[in-house]
Amino acid sequence: xxxxxxxxxxxxxxxxxxxxxLIMMLHVxxxxxxxxxxxxxxxxxxxxxxxxxxxxxxxPLAYVEKINGHISVELLSQHFTERAQEWLIAAGSILxxxxxxxxxxxxxHDALGKFEVGEMALGDVPVMVWPTRFFLPVGCxxxxxxxxYKAFRLTIGDNSLLAKNPGAKLIE
Amino acid sequence: MDSLAICGLGLVAxxxxxxxxxxxxxxxxxxxxxxxxxxxxxxxAWGILVAIPYDFVARWTLSSVPMFLLMGFICYQxxxxxxxxxxxxxxxxxxxxxxxxxxxxAAAGFSAVxxxxxxxxxxxxxxxxxxxxxxxxxxxxxxxxxxAAGTIGSxxxxxxxxxxxxxxxxxxxxxxxxxxxxxGLLTALAYALMIVARVKITxxxxxxxxxxxxWNERIASVADTWPVxxxxxxxxxxxxxxxxxxxxxxxxxxxxSFIIGFAKRTLNLxxxxxxxxxxxxxTAAIFVIAIGANxxxxxxxxxxxxxxxxxxxxxNEIGPITMIIGTMGVLxxxxxxxxPIGIMLLTLPIFLPVVGKLGNDLIWYGVLMTKLLEIGxxxxxxxxxxxxxxxxxGDLMRTETIFKGIMWFLVSDIIVVGLMIAFPxxxxxxxxxxx
Numbered sequence: 001x002x003x004x005x006x007x008x009x010x011x012x013x014x015x016x017x018x019x020x021x022l023i024m025m026l027h028v029x030x031x032x033x034x035x036x037x038x039x040x041x042x043x044x045x046x047x048x049x050x051x052x053x054x055x056x057x058x059x060p061l062a063y064v065e066k067i068n069g070h071i072s073v074e075l076l077s078q079h080f081t082e083r084a085q086e087w088l089i090a091a092g093s094i095l096x097x098x099x100x101x102x103x104x105x106x107x108x109h110d111a112l113g114k115f116e117v118g119e120m121a122l123g124d125v126p127v128m129v130w131p132t133r134f135f136l137p138v139g140c141x142x143x144x145x146x147x148x149y150k151a152f153r154l155t156i157g158d159n160s161l162l163a164k165n166p167g168a169k170l171i172e
Numbered sequence: 173m174d175s176l177a178i179c180g181l182g183l184v185a186x187x188x189x190x191x192x193x194x195x196x197x198x199x200x201x202x203x204x205x206x207x208x209x210x211x212x213x214x215x216x217a218w219g220i221l222v223a224i225p226y227d228f229v230a231r232w233t234l235s236s237v238p239m240f241l242l243m244g245f246i247c248y249q250x251x252x253x254x255x256x257x258x259x260x261x262x263x264x265x266x267x268x269x270x271x272x273x274x275x276x277x278a279a280a281g282f283s284a285v286x287x288x289x290x291x292x293x294x295x296x297x298x299x300x301x302x303x304x305x306x307x308x309x310x311x312x313x314x315x316x317x318x319x320a321a322g323t324i325g326s327x328x329x330x331x332x333x334x335x336x337x338x339x340x341x342x343x344x345x346x347x348x349x350x351x352x353x354x355x356g357l358l359t360a361l362a363y364a365l366m367i368v369a370r371v372k373i374t375x376x377x378x379x380x381x382x383x384x385x386x387w388n389e390r391i392a393s394v395a396d397t398w399p400v401x402x403x404x405x406x407x408x409x410x411x412x413x414x415x416x417x418x419x420x421x422x423x424x425x426x427x428x429s430f431i432i433g434f435a436k437r438t439l440n441l442x443x444x445x446x447x448x449x450x451x452x453x454x455t456a457a458i459f460v461i462a463i464g465a466n467x468x469x470x471x472x473x474x475x476x477x478x479x480x481x482x483x484x485x486x487x488n489e490i491g492p493i494t495m496i497i498g499t500m501g502v503l504x505x506x507x508x509x510x511x512p513i514g515i516m517l518l519t520l521p522i523f524l525p526v527v528g529k530l531g532n533d534l535i536w537y538g539v540l541m542t543k544l545l546e547i548g549x550x551x552x553x554x555x556x557x558x559x560x561x562x563x564x565x566g567d568l569m570r571t572e573t574i575f576k577g578i579m580w581f582l583v584s585d586i587i588v589v590g591l592m593i594a595f596p597x598x599x600x601x602x603x604x605x606x607x
Contacts, residue, residue, distance in 0.1 A: 017456075018448040021238055028239070028423035032416065048419070049230040056238055057229040060456045069453050070195040071461060075509050075554065077193040085193075092194045099198050102205075106221045136225060 006149060007066065009142055014063035017056050024052035046121040050129040058139030061100070062146045068162065082159075089162065090154035097147035100140045107136035175211045179477035182207040186468075186518075196514045197457075200464025204471035211475050220470065228466050229459060232419065233339055238455045239422025240330040243407075244286030245447035246426055247400075250433030253295040255397040256281040257303075262393040265385040269371035269378035271307055272317045273364045275300040279321035280360040283328035284404045285425065287335065289512075289549055293322025293557040297564040310377040311569045313367070316577025319557040320363060320585075323546035326512070327356030329408060330422065333512060333545060336462065337538045340469075340520050341528075345418040346411050347603040351539050354598050358591065359543075362584040370580060399432045412606060458513055465517035478525045485526050492530040496537065496593065499523050500544050507548020511556060515545060539599045540592055547585050550578050 031044045064070055072092075077085055111133035119130040150161050173181075182203045189199035209217035228234075247253075260277035267273050279296045286292055297318045304314035326333045329349035338345045371378045407425040410416040416424060433439030472478050485495060499519075506515045527537050549557040552575045562571050592598055 014449065014452060017452045018445065021242060021448045021451050021455075022444075024235070025239060025242060025423045025426050028420055029427045032420050032424060045232045048235050049232055053229050053231070053235050053238075054226065056452060056455055057459045058225075058456075060452050061460070064453050064456050064460075067453065069457050070197065071457055071511055071514055072193050072195045073190045073510055073514075074193060076191045088193055092192065092198075095189075095194060095202060096198045099202050099205075102221060103225060106218060107225065110222045110226075132230075133226065 002149070006062075006146060010062040010066050010146065013059040013139065013142060017059040017063075020052050020055055024048060024056070027052075042125045043121075043123045043127045046123040046127040046129070050121060050127065050132040054132045055135045055139075058135050061139045061143040065143050065146050065150070066161075086154045086157075086159055086162070090151040093147045093151040093154070097144050097151065100144040100147065104137045104140040104144055107133070107140065111137060173210070175475040176477060176480055178207055178210050179472055179475035179480075182471065182475075195460070196518070197460035197462075197464040200461065200468050200518070204464070204467035207471040208467075208474060211471075220467065224466055224470075225463050228463055231339075232417075233345070234459075236345065236418035236422050237332060237335055237458065238451050239419050239426060240287045240332065240335065241454050242447060242451040243330070243422055243425035243429055244288055244291055245450045246429040246433060246439070246444070247282070247285040248291050248295050249443040249447045250429060250436065250438045252285065252400050252429070252432065252438075253278060253282050254299055255393070255400060257296070257299050259393040259397045261303075262385050262390045265381070267364075267368060268375075268380075269309075269313075269367045270381060271300065271304045271309065272313060272367045272371075272378060275304070275317050276321045276324075276360050276363045276367070279318070280324050280328060280357065281400075281404075283325045283356060284408070285330075285400065285429065286325055287330040287332040289322045289325035289546055290556055290560055292325030293319055293549075294560050294564070296321060297561045301561065301565060304378075305568070307381050308379050310577075312573050312577025313370075313377050314577070315558075315561045315565060315569060315574040316579075316581055317363070317367065319550055319555070319561045319574060320578060320581035321360070322557045322560070323549050323585075324356050324359055326542055326546050327352045327359060327539075329353065329411075330425075331542065332458070333516060333542050334538060335418070336458070336513065337516065337520070337541065340465070340517075341524055341534050341538065343534055343538065344606075346414075347535055347606055348538055349408075349418075350412055350602045350606060351535050351599050352542065353602055355539055355543060355588070355592055358598060359585070359588050362588050363581060366580055366584045399435070403428050403432065461514060461517050465521060468518075469521040472521050478521070481522060482526050482529050485530065490530075492532050493593070495527060495530050496532060496540070499527065500540065500589065500593075503541060503544040504547065504551075507545060508551045509554050510548070512545035512548060515548065516541065533596065533600060535603055536596050536599045540589070543585075543589055543592065547582070547589075550581065 027044065028048065031041045034040050077088055080088065114130040114133045120126040121129045153161055186199055186203045190196065205217050208220060257274060257278040260274035261271065264270050264274045264277060275296055279292055282292050282295055300318050301314050329352055331352055334348045334352055335345060338348045403425065407421050411418065411421040430439065503515060528534055549555055558571065558574050558578065561574055
């Protein structure tokens with residue numbers, strides 16, 4: 001049950017991110033076309049920066065962890081026994097969880113502060129951006145939970161979370 | 173403990189964490205935060221934790237990364253490489269080893285729509301390797317050609333590596349992109365000449381293909397590919413002409429790739445969703461490392477390490493060229509083991525200030541660095557492009573066979589790097605028109 005909702009939440013946030021990639025492209029293209037006929041959209045830059053880039057970067061963090069898409073070096077560890085590798089990854093996951101937990105904690109308080117002052121970006125028209133501050137604690141918080149769960153499963157001998165996604169290596 | 177010692181200790185700890193399989197971005201971030209805490213106190217470390225991730229990501233220039241990734245993934249999903257290969261094969265059929273030369277040509281063409289070498293190798297591998305095996309080409313030559321030709325993907329614009337480099341070094345993206353064009357084409361030319369020479373000496377490597385290709389096929393292949401060629405001209409004409417920003421060029425490129433894919437009926441909703449998801453996960457994975465690298469830059473600057481290295485280089489009268497060759501050596505060695513974006517973001521905080529201080533042109537350095545990182549994709553023991561091709565050919569050949577096939581391409585690459593260092597004009601001639 002817990003696993004299912006964790007996976008579901010990761011996929012949901014990634015789904016929102018993927019949709020935003022598409023919407024971002026269409027928004028920018030619309031702006032370009034409208035510029036050619038002399039009526040460009042307003043505040044495209046401010047909206048892209050805050051409302052697309054921030055969720056695209058942070059919402060999929062847990063999903064990227066789920067498909068084991070975070071880049072690491074397997075040079076030395078690949079010579080270890082399978083069980084030793086699992087312990088190593090469990091320990092690494094705890095370290096990662098601490099890192100992202102620190103981000104979650106700090107950015108959450110930051111977001112609350114920005115909410116209270118009602119942060120706006122000042123371009124040619126003011127754009128409300130305080131809600132986008134909450135994408136950070138949401139994305140970082142979910143990957144923190146995911147990493148703790150992963151470390152726990154690995155220590156009790158369940159390595160089903162280590163399956164590689166064949167499509168995850170298509171970058172660079 | 174003085175701050176310089178903390179920096180040194182931090183770099184050793186970083187190396188240790190990487191070897192213990194901690195994800196690159198987290199290793200960079202953890203070491204930097206602990207280091208900053210030790211040097212200037214916990215309040216600064218806490219403060220940076222809030223400021224960096226949001227401010228780094230929420231930037232207009234950085235939004236070109238997902239847009240160019242999307243363009244490349246859409247073209248990949250829409251199978252636009254097939255037409256490029258057909259075009260190159262039809263027009264290059266008279267050459268010795270024509271299928272291999274055509275693979276290089278098609279890869280150079282696909283490089284102009286994708287910023288990713290691995291995607292380029294994967295796309296070419298699916299199409300060209302089976303054709304070459306069918307024509308009884310030497311297996312090492314067939315697989316090696318495609319793995320090596322894929323590396324042109326990050327040289328010819330768009331290039332995710334050059335984009336990130338431009339953002340870190342604060343250089344104009346359009347100048348960096350146009351600077352990669354000639355070195356990319358030179359790489360393709362060097363590969364092609366080497367293939368022709370090898371086939372001339374040992375004809376059994378690539379038996380002549382019997383099928384006669386007439387002018388009808390040549391014209392048909394152009395008719396099949398012109399939308400992609402128009403797309404490339406439109407996107408980069410707009411970017412280099414100053415009509416589009418990089419983000420706009422990437423978004424327009426992605427949009428028109430959609431249109432071409434739909435018109436050719438090679439795209440459907442599922443493939444579009446795949447392209448969006450791949451764009452998303454690649455972007456997030458890159459940004460985690462980039463945020464870590466940004467933290468490392470601050471840590472090393474605060475600890476005085478950056479100044480220390482610069483002073484060391486100046487006091488010991490290390491010349492600009494020695495410095496360049498030295499950094500190239502480091503990049504080559506790291507390239508044998510790590511992935512390109514990781515290496516770039518790991519080394520930039522250390523190399524960039526020094527290279528700039530010695531008066532080297534940073535655009536020239538960026539393209540050279542990209543070339544070295546690309547070579548790292550085909551050097552053993554960890555050559556990601558080779559692994560991608562191995563994934564495609566399966567049990568048909570061994571990984572060692574592909575690495576052996578790579579050897580002559582490596583020789584060509586080293587010659588190209590030598591030419592790029594000896595004649596900076598190869599890189600800097602085209603950007604001079606944009607200034």
